[in-house]
Amino acid sequence: MHVLANRQHDMAPTTQQRLVNVSRRGFMKGSAGLALGLYLSPLLGRGGGAGAAEENGEFAPNAFVRVTPDGEVVVIAKHIEMGQGTYTGLATLVAEELDADWESVRVEGAPADTERYKNLAFGIQGTGGSTSIANSFEQMRRAGATARAMLVAAAAERLEVSPGSLTVRESRVIHEASGRELDFGELADAAAGQAMPEDITLKAPERFTLIGKQRLPRQDSPAKSDGSARFTQDVQLDGMLVAVPAPPPRASAADWSASTTPRH
Numbered sequence: 001m002h003v004l005a006n007r008q009h010d011m012a013p014t015t016q017q018r019l020v021n022v023s024r025r026g027f028m029k030g031s032a033g034l035a036l037g038l039y040l041s042p043l044l045g046r047g048g049g050a051g052a053a054e055e056n057g058e059f060a061p062n063a064f065v066r067v068t069p070d071g072e073v074v075v076i077a078k079h080i081e082m083g084q085g086t087y088t089g090l091a092t093l094v095a096e097e098l099d100a101d102w103e104s105v106r107v108e109g110a111p112a113d114t115e116r117y118k119n120l121a122f123g124i125q126g127t128g129g130s131t132s133i134a135n136s137f138e139q140m141r142r143a144g145a146t147a148r149a150m151l152v153a154a155a156a157e158r159l160e161v162s163p164g165s166l167t168v169r170e171s172r173v174i175h176e177a178s179g180r181e182l183d184f185g186e187l188a189d190a191a192a193g194q195a196m197p198e199d200i201t202l203k204a205p206e207r208f209t210l211i212g213k214q215r216l217p218r219q220d221s222p223a224k225s226d227g228s229a230r231f232t233q234d235v236q237l238d239g240m241l242v243a244v245p246a247p248p249p250r251a252s253a254a255d256w257s258a259s260t261t262p263r264h
Contacts, residue, residue, distance in 0.1 A: 059188040061150055061196065063116040064143035065094050071171055071185030073100045075140075078110045078117035078125065079132040086132045087219040090140055093133075096210045097144030097203060099168040100184070107219045141202050149197040154190035155182050 060066035066074045075094045081087040087107040095105050110117040114125045120135040122128075148168060155173035156163040159180055167174050174181040210216065223229035 057189050059147070059151070059184075059191045061147045061191070062143045063110075063113075064140055065098070065147050067147065067151070067184045067188045067191070069185050069188050071104055071183050071188075073098065073105045073171065073184065075105060075107045076110050076117075077107050078136070079119070079127040080109065081107075081220045082127070084132070085218060086127065088216060089133050090136055091219055092210050092216060093137060093140035094144035094147075096208060097141045098148045099170070099209075100144075101170040101172075102210070102214075102216055104171050104184075105219070138202070142200055145200045145202055146197060147191075149200060150191045150194040151184060151187050153194045153197075154187045158182065158187070158190060 057069045058066050064076045064078070066076075068074065073095065075091040077087050077090045079086045079090065091105050091107050094100070095102055110125075112125065117125050119126050119131055120139065121131040152163050152166050152168065152173055155166055155175075159166075159175050159178075159182070161175055161178075165175060165177060167176060171184045172181045173184075173187065205211075220229075
């Protein structure tokens with residue numbers, strides 16, 4: 001088998017990348033269809049994780065969630081979305097414990113970082129074997145619950161009330177007794193300065209409002225339907241080579257060789 005070499009590159013979005021395959025893009029915009037490929041997250045190549053976004057006024061208490069000043073809740077999915085609903089499932093776990101407004105939730109794929117984003121079932125960063133939700137169920141819920149506790153602590157300070165007197169609904173921290181409330185975006189900067197809670201209590205299943213309770217709109221469908229999703233075939237880098245396997249000339253052929261010489 002002859003293999004064309006593929007140069008390794010940092011996959012962070014740059015001005016050198018551009019969208020290609022106009023015919024597929026035009027098709028996706030003009031009609032309903034199915035596009036197969038690997039979706040490229042806007043996070044590819046970014047540092048991501050706790051503290052990375054706080055300079056921009058965002059609240060990033062851990063590697064799996066951040067809250068922007070405009071109230072957007074960004075869930076970092078460590079598993080690839082291949083049509084099985086992983087992005088929606090992982091976002092639901094975070095949103096449940098965070099008591100976030102589903103309309104404000106957005107998902108980004110995690111960058112390459114085995115320590116932060118490993119599959120707890122495999123010990124490496126990977127998606128497969130129907131493990132995405134099973135190995136992330138408590139992990140992602142804890143990420144959401146941690147963010148919620150810190151947002152509540154920030155609201156308690158600003159409103160000068162006890163954290164226990166506050167409730168959270170649809171991305172708003174509410175003081176029922178006085179009728180005052182603050183949304184997540186208003187609290188993002190202050191929450192980033194709160195101490196990490198030492199003990200987190202997760203919701204009991206009977207208190208779930210999202211998990212198993214609602215048929216939520218899928219997170220990945222809009223971009224795949226309107227053609228705005230970016231796939232691997234949409235990326236071009238300076239000097240990039242494409243690896244193409246060449247099958248042997250006959251069945252059961254055993255000998256093979258590899259060539260790193262570019263072919264044009």
